[in-house]
Amino acid sequence: METRARAPGKIILSGEHAVVHGATAVAASIDLYTDVLIRSSTSSGTDDGLVELQLKDMGLVFSWPVQRIKETLPELGTALSPSFFLSESMKSIATLVEEQNIPEAKIGLFGGVSAFLFLYTSIQGFKPATVVITSDLPMGSGLGSSAAFCVALSAALLAYSGEKIIHGKPSGIDNTVSTFGNMIMFRLGELTRITSNMPLRMLITNTKVGRNTKALVAGVSERASRHPDAMAAVFSAVDSISKELSSIIQSPASDELSITENEEKLEELMEMNQGLLQSMGVSHSSIEAVLRTTLKYKLASKLTGAGGGGCVLTLLPALLADAVVDKVIAELESCGFQCLVTAIGGKGLEISSSCNSSTCHPSGEI
Numbered sequence: 161m162e163t164r165a166r167a168p169g170k171i172i173l174s175g176e177h178a179v180v181h182g183a184t185a186v187a188a189s190i191d192l193y194t195d196v197l198i199r200s201s202t203s204s205g206t207d208d209g210l211v212e213l214q215l216k217d218m219g220l221v222f223s224w225p226v227q228r229i230k231e232t233l234p235e236l237g238t239a240l241s242p243s244f245f246l247s248e249s250m251k252s253i254a255t256l257v258e259e260q261n262i263p264e265a266k267i268g269l270f271g272g273v274s275a276f277l278f279l280y281t282s283i284q285g286f287k288p289a290t291v292v293i294t295s296d297l298p299m300g301s302g303l304g305s306s307a308a309f310c311v312a313l314s315a316a317l318l319a320y321s322g323e324k325i326i327h328g329k330p331s332g333i334d335n336t337v338s339t340f341g342n343m344i345m346f347r348l349g350e351l352t353r354i355t356s357n358m359p360l361r362m363l364i365t366n367t368k369v370g371r372n373t374k375a376l377v378a379g380v381s382e383r384a385s386r387h388p389d390a391m392a393a394v395f396s397a398v399d400s401i402s403k404e405l406s407s408i409i410q411s412p413a414s415d416e417l418s419i420t421e422n423e424e425k426l427e428e429l430m431e432m433n434q435g436l437l438q439s440m441g442v443s444h445s446s447i448e449a450v451l452r453t454t455l456k457y458k459l460a461s462k463l464t465g466a467g468g469g470g471c472v473l474t475l476l477p478a479l480l481a482d483a484v485v486d487k488v489i490a491e492l493e494s495c496g497f498q499c500l501v502t503a504i505g506g507k508g509l510e511i512s513s514s515c516n517s518s519t520c521h522p523s524g525e526i
């Protein structure tokens with residue numbers, strides 16, 4: 161029995177970090193995906209066999225004997241476990257992950273492998289299987305690689321708690337946009353699906369500076385506890401920016417003049433959001449370098465995702481000549497950055513299953 165799922169990464173047009181504190185944010189899926197394939201073993205239900213996680217792009221394989229998992233995580237082998245097991249199980253999960261001796265250069269994977277073990281055992285219990293992950297998304301770059309990983313894995317395993325392991329206190333926006341795709345307005349767990357009435361062409365520049373979303377999210381929360389009134393005003397300003405940005409991109413704009421006018425408003429909102437993100441302490445010198453470069457071409461940019469490095473969004477006006485775009489990309493890549501122009505607002509989560517008659521269960525379960 162094989163089950164496949166794929167989920168997209170995302171960009172946040174406005175509202176990152178503030179959305180963790182109740183502000184509105186606007187996000188869109190992008191045409192970069194994480195794919196999950198689960199191949200169930202025929203020895204399911206017995207105590208032998210392995211649970212194997214293959215991270216294809218990195219050439220890494222992690223595996224655990226089913227019995228080892230069973231003796232270390234007995235509480236997770238029942239039906240879908242409530243999330244309160246998560247705190248109880250994290251120490252045991254860490255033990256199982258430490259045994260894999262993840263290479264030092266890839267130690268950022270600790271969260272992802274932990275999320276995998278939690279989701280897999282919470283949902284599948286102690287059944288042997290091979291899980292193969294491939295992804296177009298740069299990890300730790302602000303494009304929602306953790307959400308795409310957890311959504312695709314969760315969808316294939318029917319659960320949803322992995323992002324908490326990786327983000328600490330996720331707002332849920334990344335998982336939501338990776339699940340539903342297209343473009344959404346999101347606040348306090350509530351989503352509104354929105355459709356853009358204007359061309360939104362974005363340049364994504366990856367500073368390739370690694371960072372940790374959980375630490376960045378925690379840092380903003382700590383700053384908010386030190387300066388509650390000031391940060392509440394910052395979050396409220398971001399909330400207004402997101403609401404205004406959402407109404408601008410949905411407003412009818414058929415002629416070039418109105419599109420250009422809307423683009424200029426979007427550019428100002430992006431610059432304002434970037435300034436507020438700097439006040440939250442999540443910008444970075446590499447992000448500022450991208451901002452300076454694109455500003456030379458009178459283009460507006462903002463970090464997207466958790467910041468601290470990672471990716472920067474630049475709005476490319478509909479009338480901007482491709483030759484100018486090429487010059488901007490060439491200058492950014494000469495600084496060591498990686499640029500990509502991707503469609504935004506594409507499909508969300510996709511799942512498919514296939515099996516041959518000898519291994520398929522009547523319910524189609526793994």
Ligand SMILES: Nc1ncnc2c1ncn2[C@@H]1O[C@H](COP(=O)(O)OP(=O)(O)OP(=O)(O)O)[C@@H](O)[C@H]1O
Pocket residue numbers: 194215268269270271272273293294295298299300301302303304305306307309326327334371372373374464465466467470
């Ligand atoms: N394909 C994958 N395989 C295994 N683990 C992954 C994969 N993609 C992401 N992860 C896990 O998620 C971590 C990156 O998540 P993080 O939230 O820090 O960055 P991001 O999701 O790319 O950016 P942002 O949250 O700002 O959008 C990785 O270090 C790894 O632990």
Ligand SMILES: C[C@@](O)(CCO)CC(=O)[O-]
Pocket residue numbers: 172175176177178179180302304327329330331332333334373377464465466
């Ligand atoms: C920084 C943050 O707002 C978005 C990360 O892509 C965290 C979250 O909302 O979970």
Ligand SMILES: [Mg+2]
Pocket residue numbers: 304305306307326327334373
């Ligand atoms: Mg993430």
